[in-house]
Amino acid sequence: MVNEIQIQVNGEPRGWRDGGTVADLLSDLAIATERVAVELNLEILDRKDFGQRSLREGDRIEILGFIGGGCESKGESDGRER
Amino acid sequence: MDANDRLTIGGHEFRSRLWVGTGKYKDFAETKKAIEASGADVVTVAVRRVNITDRSKENLLDYIDPKKYTILPNTAGCYTVEDAVRYARLARAAGISDLVKLEVLGDERTLFPDTAGLIEAAKILVKEGFIVLPYTNDDPIVAKKLVDIGCPAVMPLAAPIGSGLGIRNPYNLKIIMETVKVPIIVDAGVGTASDAALAMEYGADAVLMNTAIAGAQHPIAMAEAMKYAVYAGRLAYKAGRIPRKLYATASSPIEGML
Numbered sequence: 001m002v003n004e005i006q007i008q009v010n011g012e013p014r015g016w017r018d019g020g021t022v023a024d025l026l027s028d029l030a031i032a033t034e035r036v037a038v039e040l041n042l043e044i045l046d047r048k049d050f051g052q053r054s055l056r057e058g059d060r061i062e063i064l065g066f067i068g069g070g071c072e073s074k075g076e077s078d079g080r081e082r
Numbered sequence: 083m084d085a086n087d088r089l090t091i092g093g094h095e096f097r098s099r100l101w102v103g104t105g106k107y108k109d110f111a112e113t114k115k116a117i118e119a120s121g122a123d124v125v126t127v128a129v130r131r132v133n134i135t136d137r138s139k140e141n142l143l144d145y146i147d148p149k150k151y152t153i154l155p156n157t158a159g160c161y162t163v164e165d166a167v168r169y170a171r172l173a174r175a176a177g178i179s180d181l182v183k184l185e186v187l188g189d190e191r192t193l194f195p196d197t198a199g200l201i202e203a204a205k206i207l208v209k210e211g212f213i214v215l216p217y218t219n220d221d222p223i224v225a226k227k228l229v230d231i232g233c234p235a236v237m238p239l240a241a242p243i244g245s246g247l248g249i250r251n252p253y254n255l256k257i258i259m260e261t262v263k264v265p266i267i268v269d270a271g272v273g274t275a276s277d278a279a280l281a282m283e284y285g286a287d288a289v290l291m292n293t294a295i296a297g298a299q300h301p302i303a304m305a306e307a308m309k310y311a312v313y314a315g316r317l318a319y320k321a322g323r324i325p326r327k328l329y330a331t332a333s334s335p336i337e338g339m340l
Contacts, residue, residue: 047177
């Protein structure tokens with residue numbers, strides 16, 4: 001039996017399986033690990049650690065990537081900011 | 083374009099002296115076409131949350147090949163030193179390079195840089211090994227301080243971001259060019275081709291723009307116009323213009339006249 005835990009991903013609450021790693025989460029979300037940055041509880045993770053870092057109850061994870069931007073950009077990644 | 087007229091910053095070599103932003107376009111296809119028409123080999127991008135609810139959305143980097151272009155992440159939208167440093171670190175973690183276009187903005191209405199915050203953030207990031215390209219005011223003293231900290235280039239604004247006003251203070255820009263010995267990239271405020279040409283004629287090493295192209299009625303045509311403007315301005319600068327004089331100087335000889 002895998003226990004369900006609650007985490008926050010990009011500001012949204014999300015159920016997650018206890019013991020699942022950052023790499024598992026990215027894979028579940030269909031996000032390629034290249035060219036994303038992951039911040040776990042405000043700590044920026046090294047990409048090579050994604051497979052080792054398990055998520056725990058209450059963890060806050062941020063997944064960021066590159067979007068269209070010039071000098072000043074707002075909003076989320078759909079390439080139509082500013 | 084002259085293949086030997088290269089721009090080198092922090093160990094990176096660039097072919098084009100026009101750098102472009104990737105925001106505000108209709109879609110990624112237009113972004114790609116405009117960048118190609120501009121001839122730019124440096125493109126700026128922002129760092130934002132990945133959309134986790136709709137993964138069908140395309141990614142900018144599917145259209146802009148990081149092997150073909152230098153991707154320059156910015157810290158756009160950051161109003162504090164802490165935020166700017168955090169976004170710079172995230173950009174590096176996302177794994178393109180140590181390059182960062184550092185912005186610490188002072189106020190939403192003008193988007194003018196908070197130069198005190200900028201200097202503080204630049205100090206931290208230079209120490210961490212970043213190649214910091216700071217978006218700054220047209221203030222020669224601040225430009226000098228940024229260079230003293232270790233910024234390998236400075237990016238003074240021509241006018242407020244997206245304003246299209248052109249170079250508001252050419253004399254300050256000229257003083258910056260004489261004061262600091264690193265490349266100067268005029269960033270923000272360009273409205274049309276002549277603005278870009280002027281910046282280059284004054285002696286800027288490159289021009290960075292986004293809105294002037296993306297916001298034009300025909301962005302791809304404007305991108306091409308900017309390419310030639312920057313090129314023409316660069317050639318004119320290197321050619322050395324004639325001095326301005328109040329009175330005429332005949333260009334045809336008087337000898338041989340009836």
